Each structure stands twice: as C-alpha cells, then as structure tokens.
Amino acid sequence: MSRRVLITGVTGQDGGYLAEQLLAGGDEVIGTVRAPTAQTFAAAGLPQLEGRVALLPADLLVPETVRAAIAATQPDEIYHLAAPTFVPDSWEDPTEVVAAVAGGTAAVLAAAGALARDVRVLVAASSEVFGDAGVSPQSETAPMRPRSPYGVAKLAAHGLVGALRARHDRFLVSAITFNHESPRRPERFLPRKVTAGVAAIAAGRAETLTLGDQAAVRDWSHARDVVAGMVLALRHDEPGDYVFASGVPHTVGDLVDAAFAAAGVESRAPDGGDRVLVDPRFVRPPEQWPPVGDPAKARELLGWQPRTSFEQLVGEMVAADLERACASR
C-alpha cells in the first residue's frame, strides 16, 4: 500500500535517508523546509532527491505555515524531524529552541489533528530528555531530567505526544533517538568533526585535530538504521514511544581511535607529538549518567535492531571523508 508521507526537515541528515527509504518502498514523499528556494536538495548534497520529493515552505516559528503545509498535503503519515539540533547552541538562545522544538511540535500535532482524515505522526525526540536520569542505559520508562534547554524542549515535545495520544486516542509516536551519524552529518557534531579531521591529516592537509572531552560517552548508531526504526514504529499496530539506540557505549576517545585506524594513520605524529589537542571551549560539563540507550522495546515489538556496527559506521564516514579530501586536492 502506497502512502502519502510528509517529512518536516527533509533536507537534514535523517530526512534525506528517510525520504530515500520511503521512495524505494513506493510511497509518495513531500517535504518541508524553511525556505525552499535556498534549501534545495542540491544545496543539501542530496541531488538524488531533486524532482522526486516536492518541497513546501514551513517555518516552525510560524505555526500558520506549518498548518498550511499539512493542510495542502493531506498526508497519511507525518515524520516531524525539523528542529535545531546542536545542543550547545540551545544555551545561547533557549527562547528560540523552545519555540522551535516544543512550539513547532505543538503546531504539527494540532494541524494534523485538525485534518478530516486520520494521520499518523512521529515526532523525533532525543536522548537529551534523560539528562540526570539516575540510571544508564535508559529505556522509555527511565526518569527524564534534562540538563540542557535543548533537552527541556525535546521533553516538552515528547510530553505533548503522550498527552495528545492519551486524550484523543490518536496514532502518535515519540522516537527517542540517541546519537546517530553518517557521512551526511554536519562537521560541528563530534563524529563528522573527527572523521573529517582524520581524513585531512591522512591527506596531509592538517597536522592535528582539536576536540573537547575525550572521556565523554555516547551511544552512536547509523542514521539510516534509526530512520528505518521510525518507519517500523509508525507502521506498527499500536502507537507508542521507542528508544532507538545501539545499546553500546563508546567514549569520544574510542571514536577517535577507530577513525585513525580506519584511515590507516597513526594517532601520534612521526615525532611522537599528539595529533589530538584539547581546547576547553569544546569541553562540556561531565555527565554522571551517560546517554546510552536500552533498545529492548524496539527490538521486541518492532523487530528493530541497528544493522551497522560502530566500526562500520566510523569506517563508512572516514571513507567518505577521505574521498572528499582527495577530490578537493
């Protein structure tokens, strides 16, 4: 059965993978971006989606534009992925991040609920909702005590899904996604910063890589695997909340080591000097309860599990960055 699907934030990392997967399955895909004339698929490095996914404008800070896009599309399903995503930015402008993430989710859910047809909606939450959970790994029922404005805003979005689902018996899903990466990830996020930096060293274009805390722990998956889980969740018999994570903790240092190994480069310079430097500007406060997910519910109810290992993920990212580094020589 072919569905009409609306993806907010379709030119982002997850939106691109999701659109590709849905198109391959025969669905009709429509996407929203803030400014379709500037945010084209070509500009986003996704030329393969050009002409296959119609783009509509929708600004999360202007609910009327969100309503208009949803009303014009009359979708069977909505994947609400659009949001600011870089956590440190949320300290600079909490007002905007709360408005865009919590207000934007409220606008999407209200507009979908106002349609005359049943529409299933998935909202992308985040492991940042857990913060000082007091437990790690975290499942869907772990305490949620976010430590960043971004996490607070995502918790509001997650809470809206649960409240509206309970009150109106709607098919709403919250996807509590842990860190997920790919060669399409922007370079300000740690994994792409590392793989692009290591590729630059391998290509002889840089000598060092400057990071923050190498002891920080994350649970990294491939974005392609995570969006596959989102589709399973939205097409399941019952709506619910799902953690999407590998369940495997790694430190930043592990990721750095894996990237150097994948590039075939020593992590020490020939003179014995360290190739990884620390800049306190990139160091965040320590986390007592690292964001590591317990994906048992998704595995048991949806049959989901990540297909890509940590080493394969880093290997794929390093290979893509080495190719880019060679192409730009």
Ligand SMILES: C[C@H]1O[C@H](OP(=O)(O)OP(=O)(O)OC[C@H]2O[C@@H](n3cnc4c(=O)[nH]c(N)nc43)[C@H](O)[C@@H]2O)[C@@H](O)[C@@H](O)C1=O
């Ligand atoms: C689930 C969650 O996942 C992402 O948020 P994030 O975890 O903040 O992602 P990141 O790649 O910026 O940091 C990962 C870790 O790496 C440490 N780290 C060390 N040195 C550097 C460094 O130099 N740069 C960065 N960015 N991080 C560094 C940093 O302290 C942190 O412990 C977003 O998708 C977000 O939208 C989301 O929802």
